[in-house]
Amino acid sequence: MSCATRPQKEMPMRTLEQTTDEILNLTATHFKVPRAELAPNDDFFKKLGIDSLQALELLTRLENHFGIELPDYELQGVTDFRTLANRIQSRL
């Protein structure tokens, strides 16, 4: 039996723009709003009118999609999609 390990095929890194775009797509699908109405700098609480439970739903969906853990305290003060994308990007 060979001990040689096959080199891992690395996943291409997402750019911040790609991550932001994926977040916007997921958010539009989850909250059933037209994707075209969402922009990276939008305040998602105001734009979507969501409460804390809905924010947690979005967090769970994002964690599941990106395969990461994002402690909710890291979202303290985060209100726009681009900053959210930055937080997620730091965990990818």
Next chain:
Amino acid sequence: MKSFKGRTISWELADGVLELELHREPCNEISSTMLEELEKFAAALEALTSHASAAPEGPSALIIHSARKEGFSAGADLRELYHRSQELAASARLASVRKFLERIHRVMNTIDASPLTTIAAVHGVCFGGGFELALACDLIVADKMTRFCFPELRLGLIPGFGGIPRLKRDLGNGVVRDLLLTGRSINATKALAVGLACQVAAEGEALRVARSTAAQVRKFDRATSAAAKQFIKPIPHKELQREIEIFCEVFTRPAVMEGLRKFVESTDALPYLP
């Protein structure tokens, strides 16, 4: 009592499986009314299982689930706790809280020690007292959108419904400290990885998976299952009692009432984040 339909919960025994449904709006906050009905359920559970080995139609498994789309349970009804506390003098306030804790502990202990194989089918929010109810069960089947959390420290409290001893019994101390001391929530994938959940189900499928698991459990001899459970799942009585004492010590601090007031009056979209 094989079936019951109350204001906050209902239960039914069918085909050897007892199903307890939580259905209080908005997200099964455990209030004094729910406690009264859970006490009824605990009494029914004991009555239904006292002759379990003799009655062929008796239950083999218990499933606890929620009919609320928001989740399994958001935990204790903090609004009721705050408003009731405001009506009482400090000494009466503490006595009232201690009585509530002792009563909910008896319910949790009855579920924990039940000879049935118990399954919590959880989804969405599984916080605080709701998380503690799930921890009293033998198995947790989690919908992939579930979030587990002990937010109590954010309010200056500790979990008081038996959660800490049960979490310590079931998981590594590192996970216990992470959940307790950061107050952060974790998702179902993480819960599965640390051994908190036994299975993760697709969205909306936790109850179906729990029923499938109960059907498997039903194939086994009930007395043998009960003996195995008793051997592998001791009830940490001393630590549970100590938890009540610590909760009561902490509860008298002025910061707790202030934390509860802020939570109750908050219009913040994320009131659970300090």
